[in-house]
Amino acid sequence: xxxxxxxxxxxxxxxxxxxxxxxxxxxxxxxxxxxxxxxxxxxxxxxxxxxxxxxxxxxxxxxxxxxxxxxxxxxxxxxxxxxxxxxxxxxxxxxxxxxxxxxxxxxxxxxxxxxxxxxxxxxxxxxxxxxxxxxxxxxxxxxxxxxxxxxxxxxxxxxxxxxxxxxxxxxxxxxxxxxxxxxxxxxxxxxxxxxxxxxxxxxxxxxxxxxxxxxxxxxxxxxxxxxxxxxxxxxxxxxxxxxxxxxxxxxxxxxxxxxxxxxxxxxxxxxxxxxxxxxxxxxxxxxxxxxxxxxxxxxxxxxxxxxxxxxxx
Ligand code: SF4
Ligand code: SF4
Numbered sequence: 473x474x475x476x477x478x479x480x481x482x483x484x485x486x487x488x489x490x491x492x493x494x495x496x497x498x499x500x501x502x503x504x505x506x507x508x509x510x511x512x513x514x515x516x517x518x519x520x521x522x523x524x525x526x527x528x529x530x531x532x533x534x535x536x537x538x539x540x541x542x543x544x545x546x547x548x549x550x551x552x553x554x555x556x557x558x559x560x561x562x563x564x565x566x567x568x569x570x571x572x573x574x575x576x577x578x579x580x581x582x583x584x585x586x587x588x589x590x591x592x593x594x595x596x597x598x599x600x601x602x603x604x605x606x607x608x609x610x611x612x613x614x615x616x617x618x619x620x621x622x623x624x625x626x627x628x629x630x631x632x633x634x635x636x637x638x639x640x641x642x643x644x645x646x647x648x649x650x651x652x653x654x655x656x657x658x659x660x661x662x663x664x665x666x667x668x669x670x671x672x673x674x675x676x677x678x679x680x681x682x683x684x685x686x687x688x689x690x691x692x693x694x695x696x697x698x699x700x701x702x703x704x705x706x707x708x709x710x711x712x713x714x715x716x717x718x719x720x721x722x723x724x725x726x727x728x729x730x731x732x733x734x735x736x737x738x739x740x741x742x743x744x745x746x747x748x749x750x751x752x753x754x755x756x757x758x759x760x761x762x763x764x765x766x767x768x769x770x771x772x773x774x775x776x777x778x779x780x781x782x783x784x785x
Contacts, residue, residue: 473518473710476694478664482609482630483545483575486520487688487695487713489666494699496528498771499784501701501731504533511537514706521545523633523668523697525580525613526561527772531568538569546571547633549578549613553590558597562606574607576631581750582612583644585622599628613668615750617646617654624658631664636693638686641672642751642768652690659692666695673768674731684712702726731769733762736781748776 473486493499495507502510511522511534524534525548538544546569550561565574577598582588588595601607611631612623623632634655640648655665667687670676676683687696700706708726711718739759746754753766754773760781774782 473520474713475520478609478631478666478694479659480662482664483521485545485695486518488519488709489547489695489697490514490519490522491668491697491699492522492524492530492534493528493770494701495533496524496530496771498528498774499699499701499769500771500774501784507533508536510700510703510706512540513703514700515541515544517706517710519544519706519710521547521575523547523666525549526564527551527580527775529775531565535568535570538571545575547576547578548574549580549633550594551580552594552597555593555597558594558601562597562601566606573605576609576611577601577607578610578631578633579612582614582619582623583616584618585625587619588612588622588626595626595628602628609664611664615642615644615669617643617650620651620654620658624654624661624663629663631666632658633666633668633697635669636667636687636690637670637672637676638683639672639676641676642669642766644750644752652692655690655692665693666697667693668697669768670696670698673770678727680708680726681712681718684709688713731784732764733767733769733773734783734785735760735762736779736783738779739777739781740779744778745773745776745782748773 475484476487477484495502548565552558552561598610602610609630611629613633615635620634635642643651670687671683698709704725741759743756751766753763755761769784
């Protein structure tokens, strides 16, 4: 697996980061044991880092694999607003992941300079954690063009984790050209950049090679987090990015894994899940209605439903 450097000052990592939302209880595709085994399989094949988040609720699945591969780097993120919340988030991650130092910690889903200002206390705490050696690099994740531009100008920021795919699916405030321009601006400042939603949350699964090749060629973006919930997906992605011929049977198996968000019949139409969706993909009828085109299959909404109505199947 090709190694890349995340920006001027970031770590050297494999071009693929294991996106662990795919092995979290939120997506429910694999058991805890299967998730840990998949991570180990990926690390044995040269993937050197894993991306998680407090909301993914999967630290316990990561910890055994990280224990066996202490050189593997880990990224986590939190929605913390205040300094106290961020302190708790960092402590929770250090304890649950059994790491004295977290390699990268991000503020989750920052939309703009305004959002970042609202998280000033959490940002200051992140900077202090870095100065104490509890975290090595800090940054933000974002689905927004304005988030990338604000992150690029944020004092002390090392890494941006933006949404990026060749159709611009999921960008909440602009188009693909605007996102690429913002990323080029951030890269010129030396920031580390690794993309998410390269497959548009599953919508581009039938054109995986094209989707990976697109991000691979963007000069401003050094790496990409890919959600993988089977050995086939790991093998497939590694082969594509290494430029190796992909076995036809493997290709067929990977492309058959189409998924969608399902709303259970017993949904009461209470609307509590709507604010949990960063894409605005949920609407209220008699029960909740999913805009499958806009849905990125992140699974965040499932946690907000007290009746367990939302599942990715
Ligand atoms: S509806 Fe929204 S929160 Fe739920 S899975 Fe889709 S994108 Fe994620
Ligand atoms: S899915 Fe759950 S939270 Fe959303 S409207 Fe239905 S019952 Fe309410």
